[in-house]
Amino acid sequence: MNCFARITGTGSYLPAKAVTNHDLENTVDTSDQWIRERTGIAVRHIASDDETTCDLAEQAARRAMEAAGKTAADIDLIIVATTTPDKIFPSTACLLQARLDVHGCAAFDIQAVCTGFVYALGVADKFIRGGGAKCALVVGAETLSRIVDWTYRTTCVLFGDGAGAAILEASDEPGILSSHLHADGEYEKLLHVPGGVSRKPGPLEGDPGFIQMKGNEVFRMAVNTLGRIVDETLEANGLEKSDIDWLVPHQANIRIISATAKKLAMPMERVVVTVDQHGNTSAASVPLALDTAVRDGRIQRGETLLLEAFGGGFTWGSVLLKF
Numbered sequence: 001m002n003c004f005a006r007i008t009g010t011g012s013y014l015p016a017k018a019v020t021n022h023d024l025e026n027t028v029d030t031s032d033q034w035i036r037e038r039t040g041i042a043v044r045h046i047a048s049d050d051e052t053t054c055d056l057a058e059q060a061a062r063r064a065m066e067a068a069g070k071t072a073a074d075i076d077l078i079i080v081a082t083t084t085p086d087k088i089f090p091s092t093a094c095l096l097q098a099r100l101d102v103h104g105c106a107a108f109d110i111q112a113v114c115t116g117f118v119y120a121l122g123v124a125d126k127f128i129r130g131g132g133a134k135c136a137l138v139v140g141a142e143t144l145s146r147i148v149d150w151t152y153r154t155t156c157v158l159f160g161d162g163a164g165a166a167i168l169e170a171s172d173e174p175g176i177l178s179s180h181l182h183a184d185g186e187y188e189k190l191l192h193v194p195g196g197v198s199r200k201p202g203p204l205e206g207d208p209g210f211i212q213m214k215g216n217e218v219f220r221m222a223v224n225t226l227g228r229i230v231d232e233t234l235e236a237n238g239l240e241k242s243d244i245d246w247l248v249p250h251q252a253n254i255r256i257i258s259a260t261a262k263k264l265a266m267p268m269e270r271v272v273v274t275v276d277q278h279g280n281t282s283a284a285s286v287p288l289a290l291d292t293a294v295r296d297g298r299i300q301r302g303e304t305l306l307l308e309a310f311g312g313g314f315t316w317g318s319v320l321l322k323f
C-alpha cells in the first residue's frame with residue numbers, strides 16, 4: 001500500500017538569452033549596484049520571440065523524466081503552474097501533454113502566481129495519496145518577460161523567464177510530509193496585472209497588461225507571511241527548526257529569503273539561493289532552485305526540505321518533504 005508521494009526526478013531550463021544588470025543600465029535608469037543590493041539579482045534569462053512557456057516547460061519536463069527514469073507511458077497526471085500560459089485555452093498542461101506524447105491522463109494548469117509550484121505539488125500529492133495518480137509530472141514555467149514593462153525600472157529589474165519540473169511517484173517511503181496552501185484575495189491590488197480576458201478594456205485596448213506592484217508593502221507582507229508559514233509547517237509536523245536540512249524558498253529577493261532563513265535560525269549555507277542567476281521567475285523559481293541543488297549534489301536523499309513561496313493573490317504556501 002503506497003501512502004506517500006515522493007520526488008524521484010527533477011529538471012529545469014533557462015532560455016539562452018541572458019540579460020545582465022549592466023545590460024539594463026543601458027535601457028533604464030538603474031545600476032548593477034542598486035539591483036544587487038536591493039534584490040540579490042545579477043542576471044535574468046529571457047525567452048526568444050518564438051519561445052513560449054510550453055517550450056520552456058517541455059525542456060524542464062524532459063530533464064525531470066530522464067532523471068526519474070520515466071517515459072511518456074508512465075505519466076498519469078500533468079500539472080503546470082503558470083501565470084503566463086501560451087494560449088487562453090487549451091491549458092499549457094494540455095499543450096505539454098501533446099508535446100510529450102502522453103495521452104488520456106488528467107492535465108491542467110494552476111494559477112497561483114509565485115506560489116504556483118507549491119500549490120501544484122500540494123495538489124499532486126493529494127491525487128497520489130488518494131490513489132488518483134501514480135506518477136505525476138509537476139511543472140512551474142513562466143515567460144514573465146511578456147508581462148513586464150521593460151521601460152519601468154521598478155519592476156523590470158526583478159523578473160525573468162524559466163521552468164522547473166519534478167516527477168512525483170507513489171511510494172512506501174516518506175516523500176511529501178505535508179503541504180499548506182493559503183490565499184487572501186483582499187490584497188489583489190498590491191501585486192497584479194490589471195489587463196485580462198473578461199475585464200474590459202483588455203490589454204489590447206490599452207489597459208496595461210504589465211505587472212504592477214507596491215514593492216514595499218509586498219516586501220513586508222512576504223516577510224511576515226513566510227515567517228508564519230514556517231511556524232505552521234513545523235508545528236503541523238511536530239518538528240523543530242533544527243530538523244530542516246534545506247530551505248528551498250521562492251526566489252524573489254535575497255532580502256526576503258534571508259529574513260525567512262533568520263526566522264528558521266538557518267545558516268545561509270543551508271538555504272538554496274539561485275535568485276542571482278535568474279531573478280524572480282514566479283512559478284518556476286522553486287523548482288529551478290530545487291533542481292540546481294539536487295544536480296550539484298547539495299541536496300541528498302533522505303534529507304528534509306522545506307519549500308515555501310509567496311506571490312500575487314496574495315497566495316502563499318509550503319511543502320515539507322523527505323527527499
Ligand code: ACO
Nearest residue numbers: 030034038114153154157215216218219222252253310311
Ligand atoms: N534602480 C535604481 N533605483 C530604483 C530602482 C531601480 N531599478 N527601482 C526603484 N528605484 C528607486 C526608487 O525610485 C526610490 O527612489 P526615491 O527614494 O528617490 O523615491 C528608491 O529606489 C527606493 O525605492 P524603494 O521602492 O523604497 O526600494 P526598496 O528598498 O523597497 O526595494 C524592491 C524595491 C526591490 C522592489 C523591494 O520593495 C522588493 O523586493 N519588494 C518585493 C517585491 C517582489 O519581490 N515582488 C515580486 C513578486 S512577490 C514575490 O515574489 C514575493
